[in-house]
Amino acid sequence: MGQQSSGELKYVSMLHRKTQIFLNERTKALGVSGAKVPFIFIACECGKLPQYQFCSMLDISKGTVAKMLAGLEKEGYITRSISAQDGRSMDVFPTQKALDLYPRLVEIGCRCTDKMTEGLTEEEREQFFRLLKKTALTMSRFVEAEQD
Amino acid sequence: MGQQSSGELKYVSMLHRKTQIFLNERTKALGVSGAKVPFIFIACECGKLPQYQFCSMLDISKGTVAKMLAGLEKEGYITRSISAQDGRSMDVFPTQKALDLYPRLVEIGCRCTDKMTEGLTEEEREQFFRLLKKTALTMSRFVEAEQD
DNA sequence: GTAAAATAGTTTCTAATGAAACTATTTTCG
């Protein structure tokens, strides 16, 4: 059982790291890092969104979100302004630069998931993404609950 | 399809990050970080192993392996010596400290995979780990092949 | 209405990681 458990966990991080490398290689030529892609996706798909929503949508700490969005703002992919309703909150908007880039990033994302599930049947692919989502959300909720 | 592809990829990194947080919280009291656990597992399970084998077994870059093993050596979990057969190669050995810790780390690893797959049927659990391994290895081989 | 609590964001510190350049050995091959 020891081998079993160590063996299973290592594939979680392996999949993550190799996916990041795949994305980085392909987005580098476009001038963005792979890690910024999900932020650009959300900004483009939502049009206007308070910053704290990035935390919950990506389940990433507010410190990391602050740093990533500050970087994206400096690089011209988003703009931010203090919310009219709540002086603590920042509204995030995509720039034209981000909107122009968006379809190409979507294409790269698709190529990544296609490569990942290459060799699986359509049924296995759906099953995999369904279970991946379920396990990720289980862990996420558990970790959050612990911090109370 | 855009929503689809961005949505799927984000769970890969979410599962990874939450898993690391889970492990870190539990191994912290034992004096090791979650990221070092796989290295200790391999050292304990193999007894004696050249350093470069850690790279292929974990699919981690040799730079990272060098740094992690240097840390583990300093902290007293492993010892290293130059191979008698090949002056470039380092043989890695677990210390008693690592061997004593090992069963507790295995226990924590099991609790993590149990938590992750909580709510899945036994069949889903097996399916998930099978597909996780398969996708991780697909990405790993592809990324390696590109670097030639 | 004000003090306390909650919330949104930033900053600092630290860890894990890969890329790439580097050193030192060993292997290959002409």
Add this chain to the structure above:
DNA sequence: CGAAAATAGTTTCATTAGAAACTATTTTAC
């Protein structure tokens, strides 16, 4: 044999990430 290539490891640099301490606003409760 000796030069070139391959291999094992280290080091430096940059990126991504969370924890925790911090500031500034808003909400809650008395």
